[in-house]
Amino acid sequence: MASILECIFDLIAPRTCYICGRRLHTSEHVICTSCNIHLPRTYYWQDPYENEMAKLFWAKIPIERAAALFYYQGHAPASQIIYNLKYDNHPTIGYHMGIMTALEFSKNHFFDDIDCIIPVPLSWSRKLKRGYNQSNEIAKGIQEVTGIRVEEHIVKRTKFKSSQTHKGRWGREENVRGLFKLTHPEKVRGKHILLIDDICTTGATMVSCGKEITKAGNVKISILTLGYSKG
Numbered sequence: 001m002a003s004i005l006e007c008i009f010d011l012i013a014p015r016t017c018y019i020c021g022r023r024l025h026t027s028e029h030v031i032c033t034s035c036n037i038h039l040p041r042t043y044y045w046q047d048p049y050e051n052e053m054a055k056l057f058w059a060k061i062p063i064e065r066a067a068a069l070f071y072y073q074g075h076a077p078a079s080q081i082i083y084n085l086k087y088d089n090h091p092t093i094g095y096h097m098g099i100m101t102a103l104e105f106s107k108n109h110f111f112d113d114i115d116c117i118i119p120v121p122l123s124w125s126r127k128l129k130r131g132y133n134q135s136n137e138i139a140k141g142i143q144e145v146t147g148i149r150v151e152e153h154i155v156k157r158t159k160f161k162s163s164q165t166h167k168g169r170w171g172r173e174e175n176v177r178g179l180f181k182l183t184h185p186e187k188v189r190g191k192h193i194l195l196i197d198d199i200c201t202t203g204a205t206m207v208s209c210g211k212e213i214t215k216a217g218n219v220k221i222s223i224l225t226l227g228y229s230k231g
């Protein structure tokens, strides 16, 4: 339930839906109820072991479950959520979308047995430019609902090559190969990790990060993103 303070803030500075622009009710966050209903959900969390996204990771990393909240397409209305989260300085979108995602996924026991959450890291230069890591903001929302701790400093991205956005399938794999460095293997050895990112397209970023984490030994990996893009 919204606090009195939140109601007052909404009167002074009304928030609007990031998809349709309609004014948000105090109980709504990021998107309005109508846009939420029309969000193109994947429902992968209802079949987290064998869906199209999970199959991207088969035989590449020790994958358990994988799911994204919605299908992502470049200019579709729902892409505004990701665009504003990443490129328009709205980190709280990540937190609220993380909460929304966790509430839906937990109905299907998606988070069972997971020991810790690792947001896919950004390079320091990218983080400096953006001011925050969007995956970490999503992770905080997931933690809020599930109580599973977020571990931000177990793996780092050693450099920023270039964005995956305009690359083809092969170029994406090449672009992120060997980019991550596991700095605290003892913290993940024998654990079930939930890797978080904003979007999964080919899965190359998750595979590269996941492979590095598995060097710790006896690790299981599940994957959660807000969007799944068919490329």
Ligand SMILES: O=P(O)(O)OC[C@H]1O[C@H](OP(=O)(O)OP(=O)(O)O)[C@H](O)[C@@H]1O
Residues within 6 Å of the ligand: 086, 120, 162, 163, 164, 165, 172, 176, 197, 198, 199, 200, 201, 202, 203, 204, 205, 206
């Ligand atoms: O599944 P994949 O094919 O690896 O693509 C997904 C990755 O691409 C995007 O990052 P990008 O490198 O474009 O970062 P940017 O948006 O910050 O430039 C996105 O944030 C994921 O990390």
